[in-house]
Amino acid sequence: MAENPAYPVGLRLTGRRVVVLGGGQVAQRRLPALIAAGADIHLVSPAATPSVEAMADAGEITWTKRPYEDGDLAEAWYALIATSDRQANTDASAEAERHRVWCVRSDDADAATAWTPATGHSEGVTVAVLTTNAKGRDPRHTAAIRDAVVEGLRDGTLVAPHHRTRTPGVALVGGGPGDPDLITVRGRRLLAEADVVIADRLGPRDLLAELPPHVEVIDAAKIPYGRFMAQEAINNALIEHAKQGKSVVRLKGGDPFVFGRGMEEAQALAEAGIACTVVPGISSSISVPGAAGIPVTHRGVAHEFTVVSGHVAPDDERSLVDWAALARLRGTLVVLMGVDKIGRIAETLIAHGRPADTPVALVQEGTTAAQRRVDATLSTVAETVRAEDVKPPAVIVIGEVVNVGVHSPLNASE
Known part of the structure; x- marks a missing residue:
């Protein structure tokens, strides 16, 4: 009979007691996410890596400098067992079972009651990938899937449309020095979500070829100026498209605020009551x-x-x-x-x-x-x-x- 798959769930650990046994490389990798989750973290270990020690010195975790003892997991909501002492790990795992504490073991996934997924983040979304069962677990394959999904979300190749109404506005995006790979992750994602892109001559042109066919691309150098100054005409174009309810990206070379006149555009948008997001770029x-x-x-x-x-x-x-x-x-x-x-x-x-x-x-x-x-x-x-x-x-x-x-x-x- 096939083993039942793990049940995925997101733990809300803010203010809740989390116990970490062992201060080595595993703890060093896992602690930042637990800190970011707002957990009340208690580390039990006779020694720790310099990075883990720095977390304790900064008050991000509470460090008890000794080996594991029975009772350390009392009142805990979640435990990470990662010591180099296999017997201590087994004893701690048994205590977690008695206290009904969800427990991750770095040395023996089969003996754990919880597994740590490969996680990544993109614009307020956490992507967590778990192997369906303990047998045949391949952490590298799991991490590769995670990376592919997160990268796709970030660069816009994996499009997940927002079903709630988007707030129209303008993003001033620094495209970097020219190589399309040197735009920021956020800049590439906003380009993928845009309805209109108003691009400078010095912006990374190769990025425009990647845009979906429905996106309107406007060359800023070809905006009719008439009685307007060039910059004023560009400002007006940004405002007009945003007022039509469109998501607009102003794509510039380098960084918008390094000789890019980005602040002039931001000021014009603010005066018109248009929401503006600034995405810095790598300056040439x-x-x-x-x-x-x-x-x-x-x-x-x-x-x-x-x-x-x-x-x-x-x-x-x-x-x-x-x-x-x-x-x-x-x-x-x-x-x-x-x-x-x-x-x-x-x-x-x-x-x-x-x-x-x-x-x-x-x-x-x-x-x-x-x-x-x-x-x-x-x-x-x-x-x-x-x-x-x-x-x-x-x-x-x-x-x-x-x-x-x-x-x-x-x-x-x-």
Whole structure:
């Protein structure tokens, strides 16, 4: 006769006594979830790993420093038995049975009254996967199923529609530096749930091809501007689609708030009474240099880095940058949107004291299949850009860290 399958249930342990026997690796893995559940956790073990000890020091658990003794499971709701002493585990399991305490055993699943499922989380949903019976249990297979389900929920490939009415609104999503794999999990999920996507030219274009056919994709560069400024027209498009009850994603390259005008859009939405969610993205200011093998900081070389917009020249009255102060800094300078102004930027930095032989790297189309890196110095960078025909988008890195990464084998496009 086949063994009956385990009955799945979610335990609500907030404020309830949970006893953990053993302070080793098993406890270290299981304790964070019990802490997150709000359990009143009592650890009984003569020793513990540094991580478990830190939990005790922080007051997240109560630690009794001794081996298991009969009576330790009294008044407990749930017990995790994970000591290295098999006899102690057997005795504790018997006590759990007497007190009717649900008990998990790390050394003998067959002798336990409960099993720990492979769990994962995605946007307020817990996915728990259990093998149907003790015989033939394969934890790796169970974990693989868990991972596949959670990843599908996160990236939108496994779509579970909400049957309750969704609140219309706009999500400002940072798409990262270009490689579609570098968008955040939350950003990819919101894209999968969107009705309308208004995308920038510098957003990760490959992500748009993955969208379901019913999603309306709008190129922000092609929104009719008429009497409006470009940004004002984009703001109006976001508001209009959201007011129609649609879920709107504003997909931007990098991070919405790093020279992305994201706050202007958030303010316009707030004034219109439209709910707005901000999803940070990986900024190209650090990710693109890293993809080219350049660390923006490095021990003994650079203790700070500064990110600056180069979209206006240093002598332009619209510039808000103190270039003289930047020239005096010893750390790394990362310039975004500065390819066509790099000549005047370099001249200004040299004029205010930055050595002419300071290394410079230009990383074009960073993190994509078209990525390339061109090296120069402050004195040669203007001519190098012309000779090598460097085009935007490109991130410019100025400082000694450029030489640290010259021979790096890193390639983020692989």
